Amino acid sequence: MIRNNVTLLDIKAGEKAEIVSLAGGYGFMRRLQEMGLIPGQIVEVVRNSAMGPVEISVMGTHLAIGRGIAAKVIVRPVRRQIYGR
Amino acid sequence: MEDKKEFVVALAGNANVGKSVIFNQLTGGNQIIGNWPGKTVEKAEGFIEQEGVRIRVVDLPGIYSLSTYSEEEIVSREFIAKEKPDLVINVVDAVNLERNLFFTLQLIELEVPLVIALNQYDILERKGLSINGKKLSELLGVPVIKTVAVHNKGLTELFEIVRNALLKGEKKVSHLRYGKEVESRIKELSEIISKKVKTYYPPRFVAIKLLENDPLIKKEIKDEEILKKADKFRKELKEIHGEEAETVIISERYAIASRIAESVIERKSTLKESMGDWFDKIALDKVWGYVFFILVTIGIFYAVFKFGSFFSDLLSNWLESFKPIFMRMPLTPFWNKILWDGIMEGVIAGIGIVLPYIAPFYLILAFLEDSGYLARIAFLTDNVMHKLGLHGKAFMPLIEGFGCNVPAVLGTRIMERDRDRFIAAILATLVPCSARTVIILGLVATFLGPVYALIIYVLDFILILITGRILNKFMKGTPSGLIMEMPRYRKPVMKIILKQTWIRLKDFVYFAFPIIIVANVVMEIFSIFNWIKPVANFLKPVMTDFLGLPPLAGITFLFGILRKELTLVMLSTLYHTTNFAKVLTPRQIFIFGFVTMIYIPCVATIAALKREFGWKRATAVTVGEFVGAIVLGGILNQILKLFMP
Ligand SMILES: Nc1nc2c(ncn2[C@@H]2O[C@H](COP(=O)(O)OP(=O)(O)OP(=O)(O)O)[C@@H](O)[C@H]2O)c(=O)[nH]1
Numbered sequence A: 001m002i003r004n005n006v007t008l009l010d011i012k013a014g015e016k017a018e019i020v021s022l023a024g025g026y027g028f029m030r031r032l033q034e035m036g037l038i039p040g041q042i043v044e045v046v047r048n049s050a051m052g053p054v055e056i057s058v059m060g061t062h063l064a065i066g067r068g069i070a071a072k073v074i075v076r077p078v079r080r081q082i083y084g085r
Numbered sequence B: 001m002e003d004k005k006e007f008v009v010a011l012a013g014n015a016n017v018g019k020s021v022i023f024n025q026l027t028g029g030n031q032i033i034g035n036w037p038g039k040t041v042e043k044a045e046g047f048i049e050q051e052g053v054r055i056r057v058v059d060l061p062g063i064y065s066l067s068t069y070s071e072e073e074i075v076s077r078e079f080i081a082k083e084k085p086d087l088v089i090n091v092v093d094a095v096n097l098e099r100n101l102f103f104t105l106q107l108i109e110l111e112v113p114l115v116i117a118l119n120q121y122d123i124l125e126r127k128g129l130s131i132n133g134k135k136l137s138e139l140l141g142v143p144v145i146k147t148v149a150v151h152n153k154g155l156t157e158l159f160e161i162v163r164n165a166l167l168k169g170e171k172k173v174s175h176l177r178y179g180k181e182v183e184s185r186i187k188e189l190s191e192i193i194s195k196k197v198k199t200y201y202p203p204r205f206v207a208i209k210l211l212e213n214d215p216l217i218k219k220e221i222k223d224e225e226i227l228k229k230a231d232k233f234r235k236e237l238k239e240i241h242g243e244e245a246e247t248v249i250i251s252e253r254y255a256i257a258s259r260i261a262e263s264v265i266e267r268k269s270t271l272k273e274s275m276g277d278w279f280d281k282i283a284l285d286k287v288w289g290y291v292f293f294i295l296v297t298i299g300i301f302y303a304v305f306k307f308g309s310f311f312s313d314l315l316s317n318w319l320e321s322f323k324p325i326f327m328r329m330p331l332t333p334f335w336n337k338i339l340w341d342g343i344m345e346g347v348i349a350g351i352g353i354v355l356p357y358i359a360p361f362y363l364i365l366a367f368l369e370d371s372g373y374l375a376r377i378a379f380l381t382d383n384v385m386h387k388l389g390l391h392g393k394a395f396m397p398l399i400e401g402f403g404c405n406v407p408a409v410l411g412t413r414i415m416e417r418d419r420d421r422f423i424a425a426i427l428a429t430l431v432p433c434s435a436r437t438v439i440i441l442g443l444v445a446t447f448l449g450p451v452y453a454l455i456i457y458v459l460d461f462i463l464i465l466i467t468g469r470i471l472n473k474f475m476k477g478t479p480s481g482l483i484m485e486m487p488r489y490r491k492p493v494m495k496i497i498l499k500q501t502w503i504r505l506k507d508f509v510y511f512a513f514p515i516i517i518v519a520n521v522v523m524e525i526f527s528i529f530n531w532i533k534p535v536a537n538f539l540k541p542v543m544t545d546f547l548g549l550p551p552l553a554g555i556t557f558l559f560g561i562l563r564k565e566l567t568l569v570m571l572s573t574l575y576h577t578t579n580f581a582k583v584l585t586p587r588q589i590f591i592f593g594f595v596t597m598i599y600i601p602c603v604a605t606i607a608a609l610k611r612e613f614g615w616k617r618a619t620a621v622t623v624g625e626f627v628g629a630i631v632l633g634g635i636l637n638q639i640l641k642l643f644m645p
């Protein structure tokens, strides 16, 4: 197993991340995958405050994911390209 | 000629794509429509009859996949897979093609005859995009029709194609191929399956689902050899790809979906921030979101109250003015009493007290439902809901509860687990439905002032929170989390809003109104024969000594079990007035409002509870709420004695 502690919760609003894996029960994992959170998929975090769920944009739709579940979505932050400005 | 005259057509697709709108348009049905995922929770049927062909159309709950997660989705899968409709209309959200195709691909795997309705095409066009329907149809091997269900566009054509497909009855099977490693294993497995077992499902579908480790399919295929083989293949796939086999298959299916979507979507314009995104910055903000929510809620109730009390006065006075005419009729006093005090006062109460409040309330509710804002409330309340052992999605049925508790209890099916459902349903019965709103606005707000009405609402919400916390403590289990697609905001379509309002009002006019009148007549007969006193005296210890209400109020509570509006209606009948300030003290008005708010779910709600959770639990809830209301009402009475006469 790859050790990686970055989860969706750690990604700030406006930043992007690549899905690495989902660490949880069969049911919820399946659901998230079916909603498009498959390994390699890039998602953008739209909203992320301690008060509520994480909202992400994936494949053109917005998903609200409770914080408990978001904590089980392991991701890799995607650095924004700095050149070209 | 065909021997089979009736065809079955199912509407299936992701949640919130427009299945129920299409159903209503095709069959003239009355399915609930709104802009959030998970409104339809059980299948509904309607019929189309044309030129000797009879088609049974079935509207199904929205599902994301043929693997299943929550209860309403199992309904859909079971229906499509086991009852084998002659054809499935796969309603697809054109704006969200890729995700929707993910489900379409599974329907194709299930080998059901398919027609695709590419719905919400208007929104796609507004975004500056278009889809090459012909190409999509070729790639999938399925007819594709572009539709705008809310404006009835493309539906005639859709129906024609469905009809022709049914009459021809040909079945062609198209397959979409997975990657080499997966595909070869599917083939091998499905060959064994087709030789060894008989299932409802096509062998290829079973093979795929076994590789996906689907628990339900595994239970159905009991054959050891097949299950072992599937396990072996799953291990191999995991070794090759470094992911679980189901992840591999889902990823490949998504890859096919996105390849198709990319090749048919034309004129990609740059996505700019839409109005909706901008509005969400307020509606979902961690501070302003709640402020906005509270303002909206208070605004709605204030508007309903103002509108309602104005028309209530107007209508009651107008109807009262007929009294002299009735009194002059040449009838015996007995019949005169029955006619005026029994029937007419029932009519006046229904039209004068109830209708002016519920009509605008339903209208605003329909507007909210169609706008997409409800899902935002679910988002905002997710954290609070967690404290009750639920999650944000539970808020949707709870909000439905403001209209009527019955659909709210049924609507809890969107919760994934039984425990969550039951907690949500109990809380739903405590939500002030439109009938209770009538009482709070028509009695408390009118005679004590809107602030007191607000206090009762706040007390009720606190009660809901506390109940939730207690239930969460006593019913074991960690809550599952929120996973919800956020619907796009939509400009509500007037026609749909009016229809929704009418569907709910119709229920009141055809169903509640007769009950009100009959109850009134019954009451009048009781009063003529002097039977009221004994009953009232029997209830007196609780009613008067404990709650501080007049003994007659107990009788209205008995009627209120039928429909909550009846408590107020009966009060007006018993005292022959709608000016309640004359007959009740302020404290009595307040206690009356509070107790009616919570004292029991009405019979329809009890029946819904029984249907969903069984007699035992329905009885427990009913008794619990009854005892709770009396105890709390009594305590409140003691406290209020200090402030109010
Ligand atoms: N603009 C537009 N809106 C549509 C169209 N079709 C449906 N809608 C809206 O989409 C929303 C969802 O429609 P429903 O028919 O309730 O969706 P459903 O697929 O039955 O949803 P569930 O029962 O929750 O699975 C409603 O707000 C409709 O008014 C369309 O073609 N164009």
Ligand SMILES: [Mg+2]
Pocket: B019, B020, B021, B031, B032, B039, B040, B060, B061, B062
């Ligand atoms: Mg529906």
